[in-house]
Amino acid sequence: MTALLPGTATLGVLGGGQLGRMFVHAAQAMGYRCIVLDPDAISPAGAVAEKHLKADYLDSFGLAQLARDCDAITTEFENVPALALETLAGMRVVAPSGASVAVCQDRAVEKAHFEAAGVPCAPHAVITNEIELAAVDPALLPGILKTSRMGYDGKGQVRVATAAELADAWRGLKQVPCVLEQLLPLKAELSVLVARGADGQLVNYPVQQNLHRGGILAVTEVPAPDVPAEVAKRAIAAARQVAETLNYVGVLCVEFFWLDENDAAGRPVSDGRLVVNEMAPRPHNSGHWTMNGADVSQFELQVRALAGLPLQAPSQHSASVMLNLLGDLWFSAAGGPTPPAWDRVLALPGTHLHLYGKTDARHGRKMGHLNITADTPEGAHVVALQAAAILGLPTDF
Ligand SMILES: Nc1ncnc2c1ncn2[C@@H]1O[C@H](COP(=O)(O)OP(=O)(O)O)[C@@H](O)[C@H]1O
Ligand SMILES: [Mg+2]
Structure with missing residues (x-):
């Protein structure tokens, strides 16, 4: 890729939180223009960017506008739909890729990636149905049950000590796909x-x-x-x-x-x-x-x-x-x-x-x-x- 030289290009950011704000500050300090896409009218990054597009992450009109006006686009928000990044990638430079972000969005997929990369992670089991729940190795208890998707800052996690607590916790999490991890010292x-x-x-x-x-x-x-x-x-x-x-x-x-x-x-x-x-x-x-x-x-x-x-x-x-x-x-x-x-x-x-x-x-x-x-x-x-x-x-x- 030829470099987008400072002073000549516009960088786009999906997400308008503080990480986007600090990205925009760094980009502007180097002479880039910035456009932030975030559905929220009040946003820390939108407030400092040259432009704030108030649109949903999957709004095709908003994404098309972002692609039209930016030379390259990134995300500051981990749970931005990977599809939004893939759509943009058809039109502009996008980093990180939708495929990379998708791996990080799902704990089960993420752990599989760590293992494939030869990097050890906590002993764990994936629970997506009653059969997998019943088959959990008791050695994983006590453990932490975590939703596979959308967890952050400790949200979507329950500590469980027994198989009965595990079953209750999974029901409490509405039986969404989860990962049970051994509680580590x-x-x-x-x-x-x-x-x-x-x-x-x-x-x-x-x-x-x-x-x-x-x-x-x-x-x-x-x-x-x-x-x-x-x-x-x-x-x-x-x-x-x-x-x-x-x-x-x-x-x-x-x-x-x-x-x-x-x-x-x-x-x-x-x-x-x-x-x-x-x-x-x-x-x-x-x-x-x-x-x-x-x-x-x-x-x-x-x-x-x-x-x-x-x-x-x-x-x-x-x-x-x-x-x-x-x-x-x-x-x-x-x-x-x-x-x-x-x-x-x-x-x-x-x-x-x-x-x-x-x-x-x-x-x-x-x-x-x-x-x-x-x-x-x-x-x-x-x-x-x-x-x-x-x-x-x-x-x-
Ligand atoms: N397997 C584990 N054993 C012991 N502590 C854990 C384990 N998993 C998570 N924790 C604790 O909970 C915190 C949040 O868990 P984490 O998986 O990082 O979720 P989040 O996505 O919410 O940051 C960790 O920073 C750690 O302190
Ligand atoms: Mg964490």
């Missing part, structure tokens, strides 16, 4: 961001260590404080392998569990304690630190991959901690929503605030993130704890 959660160009060039960031609270990412630390170099090396190799075998184009985030040596019953866990969990076909919340801690951000890499520009191997220049800022922070005092004390937070050294332009704060809603950079991991960690204390966030990291 997590020591830490990690992720690796890679970016791959249409020419096969492949680059990656260092391993990120992630802390989730209530199923939602809360803290990311890079370098990963608890992860031995050998484990980090394997995670990076696995993420690269997953992207290669998908023939993926764009930024891809692969999430891993790093396990205790033994499971809850004291049985040794196989495969050297690193298993892949899931992947996201786009820049990822755990990569937001790259906006301040690396020389090239994950959003710029997505722009470069989409436009067919060279991908610089990114380099981390500062130890980084990212704190996710959920709407809950606006409700820490009694009464109506009040913004947190940003002035006090920003008085701390190396703090970088990113808010997504969402006007109504709600519990669990991603409103922004705070990046903390420092010369050393310890330095970033100390300031992150101070920021968390000011914000009223847990200081359990």
